Amino acid sequence: MELHMEYYLVISTIMLFAGIYGFITRRNLLAVLISIELILNSVDINFAVFNRYLFPEQMEGFFFTLFAIGVSACETAVAIAIIINIYRNIRNIQVKNLNELQEEEQRNGQLKIEN
Numbered sequence: 001m002e003l004h005m006e007y008y009l010v011i012s013t014i015m016l017f018a019g020i021y022g023f024i025t026r027r028n029l030l031a032v033l034i035s036i037e038l039i040l041n042s043v044d045i046n047f048a049v050f051n052r053y054l055f056p057e058q059m060e061g062f063f064f065t066l067f068a069i070g071v072s073a074c075e076t077a078v079a080i081a082i083i084i085n086i087y088r089n090i091r092n093i094q095v096k097n098l099n100e101l102q103e104e105e106q107r108n109g110q111l112k113i114e115n
Helices: 005-025 029-054 060-090 095-108
Strands: none
Touching (some): 060 095
């Protein structure tokens, strides 16, 4: 029994909107990172599904999907390293506290941001 393309696209769309909702509503950096990963995984599912149903004999879409998964894994590793570094410095990973820290450093003249 083969599933139709619509089933995969519905699952991918649900993942996409769950990721967007989490990205907008969450205030913890790890939750935001997980939401971004949900968005990227839904895009990867779309790549694989469209390649499978539109060009079943070609493998370029699957290779591109594997490449995108690899890039996503590297992005996640770098983001987790940055989050760990932030936690070590300020003992908090809430987005609100990061904005307050930036404003405080700007007031003290320690942080120079050029536009």
